[in-house]
Amino acid sequence: MIALRDVVVDYGRGARAVRAVDRVTLDVPRGQSVALIGPSGCGKSTLLFAVAGLIRPTAGEIRIADESVEGPRRDTALILQNAGLLPWKTVWQNANLSLFLGREYPKLTADAVLEELGLSDVKNRYPSELSEGMKRRVGIARALSTSPQVMLMDEPLASLDTLTKERIQDLFLKLWARHAFSFVLVTHDIEEAAFLGQRIVVLSARPASVKAVVDNPKMGGLDYRKAPAFRDVVLRLRTELERET
Ligand SMILES: Nc1ncnc2c1ncn2[C@@H]1O[C@H](COP(=O)(O)OP(=O)(O)OP(=O)(O)O)[C@@H](O)[C@H]1O
Numbered sequence: 001m002i003a004l005r006d007v008v009v010d011y012g013r014g015a016r017a018v019r020a021v022d023r024v025t026l027d028v029p030r031g032q033s034v035a036l037i038g039p040s041g042c043g044k045s046t047l048l049f050a051v052a053g054l055i056r057p058t059a060g061e062i063r064i065a066d067e068s069v070e071g072p073r074r075d076t077a078l079i080l081q082n083a084g085l086l087p088w089k090t091v092w093q094n095a096n097l098s099l100f101l102g103r104e105y106p107k108l109t110a111d112a113v114l115e116e117l118g119l120s121d122v123k124n125r126y127p128s129e130l131s132e133g134m135k136r137r138v139g140i141a142r143a144l145s146t147s148p149q150v151m152l153m154d155e156p157l158a159s160l161d162t163l164t165k166e167r168i169q170d171l172f173l174k175l176w177a178r179h180a181f182s183f184v185l186v187t188h189d190i191e192e193a194a195f196l197g198q199r200i201v202v203l204s205a206r207p208a209s210v211k212a213v214v215d216n217p218k219m220g221g222l223d224y225r226k227a228p229a230f231r232d233v234v235l236r237l238r239t240e241l242e243r244e245t
Pocket residue numbers: 011012018019020039040041042043044045046047206
């Protein structure tokens with residue numbers, strides 16, 4: 001579904017160019033999940049924005065559904081850390097952003113998505129009236145309301161308390177099972193990567209290159225956090241990251 005071939009991203013040109021991503025090759029099959037983890041400032045967001053079509057790679061190629069990514073795509077949703085809600089619009093209007101973009105999306109309606117995310121009761125509230133965890137869920141609802149084939153997430157649950165974070169991760173896992181989108185999750189959080197990534201790609205310090213790929217075939221159950229395989233993956237990721245920083 002998503003294919004990256006030798007992707008390089010430089011910021012600036014000539015002597016002042018800064019390389020952020022260095023020859024990353026990666027495949028995400030349809031309906032599968034990949035977590036990207038790496039040291040702070042290594043180039044994770046840059047790589048994700050390139051997949052989202054917001055940054056053009058300096059070299060290499062990114063394809064989604066067998067088409068070269070030339071800009072933002074209708075079938076791709078991006079969720080950022082702060083959820084990016086419009087403060088002057090209600091929860092329902094925020095979740096319906098696709099309507100404001102003047103595009104038609106099939107299947108899901110904002111009402112159904114808000115219901116799935118447990119937000120029906122607050123749909124007429126404004127973002128400033130919500131808890132941080134609710135805001136992040138509205139961000140997920142908005143992304144989902146466009147029926148994406150590809151979901152890209154840049155630390156969507158950063159700086160939430162552990163239990164809120166884990167509850168939203170559980171919810172996200174259920175949504176993924178039901179809607180079968182492919183997703184790439186950028187995270188600092190080792191346990192989040194091990195809970196949500198079928199494969200976890202460990203990136204090097206800047207410029208980001210693929211340092212290790214950890215398979216995580218036993219993920220997918222809500223009780224996986226308590227499984228020995230989960231602990232093994234967490235330990236492996238910790239070791240790889242400590243070597244890198
Ligand atoms: N617009 C820009 N112009 C120049 N350099 C940039 C720009 N955006 C990012 N960079 C640099 O590129 C590198 C990678 O940045 P990026 O935001 O992708 O890292 P990250 O891994 O997402 O970091 P964090 O973990 O802090 O979110 C950093 O050194 C950063 O300073």
